[in-house]
Amino acid sequence: MIIDININWGNWPFGNLYFNSFRNYINKIKNKGIEEGFISPIDGIFSPDPDILNEKVIKKLNKQNNFKCLPIINPKIKNWQEILEKYNKEYKIKIIKIVPSFHRYSIIEKDVYKFFEKLCQLDMSPVIQKRFEDERSKSPVLNLKDIEIKQIEKISKDFPELKIIILCLYWHEVIKLSEKCKNLYFDISFIECLDTLGALLKYISEDRVIFGSNVPFLYPESSILKLQYSTITKEQFDKISFKNLSSFLAK
């Protein structure tokens, strides 16, 4: 069984992304072997109010038990608290994605700290999207400020009770953060070297590694094959593919 924390859906103006019709998209993801997952609206990273796009995904997933919306919130807009409470109470959502590079803020700003405090109060967790694509190949018009690793370190230190998932980190970034920041969890979409997971688990506990594909930016087969062919035990496989995320959500 595989649960994917890193699925995106919607329009991307800078390239010809994988499958587009929503129903086909879900079916094709399922056919690849991903049985459950969390889907965020790509358009939400461009919208001043991502709530409209989140609601669209929530509505589309209404009859899907296995795929849920991972809503995006911009803590720099006025209604973030109201939206957060709605997701928590009405939809029983426990994890919220933020895209600081696209929404143009730093995660250590005062307003954003209030957001993290509120998540703690509501017993929710943030999912921080570090990147969607390799910076070296992105469109030149996407002149975004990167999330600094030291800022992630600071958040981890200042909110030790907060369990944080970071998406799309490179190998060296995971190694750097994993030792100091024990409340961070990492998806596998951008981590890569020979025998990716076998090599990774020499540095970090398998309890903190989560399956993520970053589809449709990347082929889902990439994370699936890394998982299937890495030199790891059945127990490690199960933890990475679904148990860690299930435990994370059941906290």
Place this chain on the structure above:
Amino acid sequence: MEIIDIHVHPRQDKELKEVENLINFAKKLNITRINFLGDVLYYGYHPNNEQIKKINDLTIKLVKKYPCFFSGFCFVNPEHDKKFIKQEIERCIVKGNLKGIKLEASCNASDKRVFKVAEIAEKLNVPILHHAWDTTNINSRWGPEVCQSDPEDIAILAKKFPKVKIIMAHLIACGVRGILEIKNFDNVWAEISGGQPVTGIMEYAVKKMGAERILFGSDCPGRDFSAQLSKVYGAKITAREKELILGINAKNLLGLK
């Protein structure tokens, strides 16, 4: 189905056991042959004559030890004098067991010094695999240390030497721009390593230039065979096109039995 990985680097400082691990891991993913290009950055971007020889010695040694699983290319630095380059290519290819020439980032592909290497490749009828990257975002096209080649530089080389078979490395990183630069040159093949398994580029390449001039390459061990293979397995192209890209094209290009 044969799977030939045309872009792998052996590690200069590793024991033979590491190579055996690499073979085992590749075989697990049904890879039937690996083409070594040398540990080309081990001594930096501008290796001297002796360093070049050491890099090629390792490739020759590995190909000799595992001839059914490894083939290799001779790495040269176009900054060196033509006499040495010619001697080294003769040692590795004519008298040795290597099958092509590898050029990295010591000179730009449109540099006249690269042309003298292409002249030798033309005489010997062997392919050149040249590093390439779309440098629009990385701003290191003409650095003092690194001398990147963009797809348009590969196109200049291909136009000047239409009889030389040129493999443009890192198709995914060369992107749409790269495909458009080389698509009309029948003497240019594109090798698909370079970055993450980004969707859409493989499909675009097959549509614009056909599957016959696309080759599978992983750039391991910095990358994972599995993630790099997903670029072909995941692409919305036909089964025949996948077969061509994964092995048949490389087999024909390298003259393998």
